Amino acid sequence: MTQVEAKEFRELCAACGIAVTHQRQVLFEVLKSTPGHPSPEEVYSSVKKQIPSISLATVYKNIRLFLNSGIFREVSLHHGSLRVEMNRRPHHHLVCTVCKSISDIDEEELGPMRSPGKLPGGFFAERFSIDVLGRCAACQQIPPDGDEPDDLN
Amino acid sequence: MTQVEAKEFRELCAACGIAVTHQRQVLFEVLKSTPGHPSPEEVYSSVKKQIPSISLATVYKNIRLFLNSGIFREVSLHHGSLRVEMNRRPHHHLVCTVCKSISDIDEEELGPMRSPGKLPGGFFAERFSIDVLGRCAACQQIPPDGDEPDDLN
DNA sequence: TTGACAGACGATAATAATTATCGTCTCCTG
DNA sequence: CAGGAGACGATAATTATTATCGTCTGTCAA
Numbered sequence: 001m002t003q004v005e006a007k008e009f010r011e012l013c014a015a016c017g018i019a020v021t022h023q024r025q026v027l028f029e030v031l032k033s034t035p036g037h038p039s040p041e042e043v044y045s046s047v048k049k050q051i052p053s054i055s056l057a058t059v060y061k062n063i064r065l066f067l068n069s070g071i072f073r074e075v076s077l078h079h080g081s082l083r084v085e086m087n088r089r090p091h092h093h094l095v096c097t098v099c100k101s102i103s104d105i106d107e108e109e110l111g112p113m114r115s116p117g118k119l120p121g122g123f124f125a126e127r128f129s130i131d132v133l134g135r136c137a138a139c140q141q142i143p144p145d146g147d148e149p150d151d152l153n
Numbered sequence: 154m155t156q157v158e159a160k161e162f163r164e165l166c167a168a169c170g171i172a173v174t175h176q177r178q179v180l181f182e183v184l185k186s187t188p189g190h191p192s193p194e195e196v197y198s199s200v201k202k203q204i205p206s207i208s209l210a211t212v213y214k215n216i217r218l219f220l221n222s223g224i225f226r227e228v229s230l231h232h233g234s235l236r237v238e239m240n241r242r243p244h245h246h247l248v249c250t251v252c253k254s255i256s257d258i259d260e261e262e263l264g265p266m267r268s269p270g271k272l273p274g275g276f277f278a279e280r281f282s283i284d285v286l287g288r289c290a291a292c293q294q295i296p297p298d299g300d301e302p303d304d305l306n
Numbered sequence: 307t308t309g310a311c312a313g314a315c316g317a318t319a320a321t322a323a324t325t326a327t328c329g330t331c332t333c334c335t336g
Numbered sequence: 337c338a339g340g341a342g343a344c345g346a347t348a349a350t351t352a353t354t355a356t357c358g359t360c361t362g363t364c365a366a
Contacts, residue, residue, distance in 0.1 A: 122290030
């Protein structure tokens with residue numbers, strides 16, 4: 001795996017225009033080989049086994065770099081602060097990837113859903129929450145990435 | 154609205170066994186009448202117009218109380234820290250409401266999806282991200298609320 | 307090889323978001 | 337009217353994350 005993965009990583013870095021360093025290589029491999037969605041602290045302690053001198057800031061910095069480069073994604077694109085759901089009707093969310101606004105859409109408007117019940121793996125589904133990622137009407141002109149419109153909601 | 158809403162609020166509080174106070178009443182009404190999903194700071198500044206002496210801590214405390222009582226919900230049930238998505242295949246998330254673990258489920262396993270395109274309101278949908286909320290296999294015995302199992306993902 | 311620069315690192319300070327603590331106040335109950 | 341429970345507000349404390357800064361390393365030209 002070191003062989004192939006190292007190659008993959010070098011190519012990814014080249015494509016994104018970022019430098020290949022030992023720390024980044026190890027971080028990348030830890031991320032790829034860790035099941036689930038570990039917190040930065042957990043990632044830090046794994047990476048530390050291989051590079052005891054690494055700092056938490058480096059882990060954050062490079063995770064953020066990977067995210068910005070599109071190598072990985074964030075699990076939740078929601079705002080980083082507590083948001084309350086006041087809408088009592090069944091609905092889902094339209095999340096604009098440009099201005100980060102979140103608006104509601106009624107469940108019926110989005111179309112039919114599958115119903116609750118067992119899923120493979122023994123998980124019992126009670127309810128579905130859908131984030132529709134895309135661009136709000138106001139952000140469709142702007143090319144990807146621009147961060148200006150402050151369409152807070 | 155004061156009449157009917159106040160009554161509604163008093164009944165909700167009675168049902169949840171929490172006290173009715175002026176601060177909570179105002180907070181409740183601000184939450185209900187604010188479109189979108191305001192941050193605690195935004196809520197605070199709205200409430201402040203009616204109760205200038207209120208403190209931010211009271212806002213947080215009571216929002217948390219409302220959430221715990223089930224009067225409102227959180228928009229995102231994800232962990233409060235940065236999580237990275239390493240899985241490159243199209244997939245969605247199984248979020249256990251008891252132990253808060255998040256695991257992946259492949260898109261095909263979940264069934265057919267609707268495809269990208271325009272939605273009502275002019276929003277352009279690029280991709281769908283589904284959180285299936287429910288109980289993981291390990292948490293199905295436990296009655297609602299128990300917080301013990303530490304099935305970290 | 308040397309000199310010099312760019313970018314990466316690690317330590318640490320600084321922010322931001324949220325929660326806990328604590329003394330005070332208020333309202334109900336007896 | 338006294339006593340107690342719970343609510344408030346101020347503020348300290350935590351947690352999560354980002355910024356700053358001095359140092360180090362690897363690369364390229366001379």
